[in-house]
Amino acid sequence: MNPALGLLRREIAIAWGRGGGLMVTGGFFAGATLLLPLASGPEPERLAQIAPGAAWTVLALSALLGLERLFERDYEDGALDLMAHASLPLEFTCALKCLGHWLATGAPLAVLAPLAAIALGASPALAPLLFACALAGGLAFAFTGGIGAALSLGARRGGLLTAVIVLPLFVPPVIFGGGALHALDSGLPWRAGFALLGAYAAAAVALGPLAMAAACRNALS
């Protein structure tokens, strides 16, 4: 079997199964969405105003969840050492790990995000754009998040540290996606924000693996 495909399949299986996967991230997503109307009051007009932004924020937070498992387990059981010495370049391996993580958790959340926004009272016309934004944004979150996960290998309280490192890097995609949604909601041109979100995701996919591989090599050295 093609080693790259095999690795991707393994990563998806790990991210999806063993207590991870949609049950956890989807459950977190649903729970955090539930808290919003409980905290800010159930008035439909007010909720409808903040619904797309709220769904988008909760999506960004949910993207943090599985990051701790992305490299930590492989680092602890030695699999990462094998990957660093395998024929596949470590950069490519890191990219595949992030891709698998996104396919198993980010992509399913992209389906849930429009549902949550509509449940909060957003116009159903927003749903296609929110779905597309969540797909592209999820890719950006997975690849920038991978940098944080790789950097905090070997650190104490790695999961919390990953979140502290990664959240500032989430600022541009959150702005671009939120801007596109807001523009569509108020009848303005939304393509610019969506295109910028896609550009950020593409840059993260291209450059993120370099930083991740450097961080993994450093942790293994």
Add this chain to the structure above:
Amino acid sequence: MTQALAFLYNPHRFMAFSAWAAPILGALALGLATAGLWLGFTAPEDYQQGDTVRIMFIHVPAAWLGLFVYLCLGGASFLSLVFRQALADAAARAAAPLGAVFTGLALVTGSLWGKPMWGTWWVWDARLTSVFVLFLFYLAYMALRAAIDDEAKGARAAAILALVGLVNIPVVHWSVEWWNTLHQGRTVFAAGGSRAASVFLVPLLLMSLSYMAGFGSLWLVRIRGEVWRRRAAAAESRLAR
């Protein structure tokens, strides 16, 4: 530039250089600050902002320095990562808390300025938000450094993060600008010459130079402290054997 850096790479030469450069820069900072504050407090009141315009002399240089120190941090991290220079790593480590303090000072004074001017402590406008994100970058750098027990590994991980931040800060800045612009636009470096009156510009310039010199002095002192700390640790491990 590269020759100057190559000269300073040698820790002995660096220690000899910084032993007199740090006090001179410190004295220069104090002198410039005295002149800048004197001119700043004797400047006439702004016709719109009244006395509160004087916060500018504290606030604007702090914001500039917050960004400038990050550039220093990124440059030093690059040198330590690519050329494995121990002194460059000491410089990066020494710069981070200073940058965080300047950024924090810019946030606090900006907030104090915003209350009388805009009627609110904080607005989510472009400049404030991007300075806030810069502050978070400093926090993340220091948190990562502190959380990894192996010092060499922590240093390299933090250097990688600093470079990631260096790529990201222009993007963050630009994206935040795109998101919202309510803060007043560029004044000092506006196209077609400055729009600020020279009574305000001269003290602002003096204060900026004072901040720069003060940062240089504190930076050198902190790098010296870091070099001493490492020498002490090395001596300790020699004794233990």
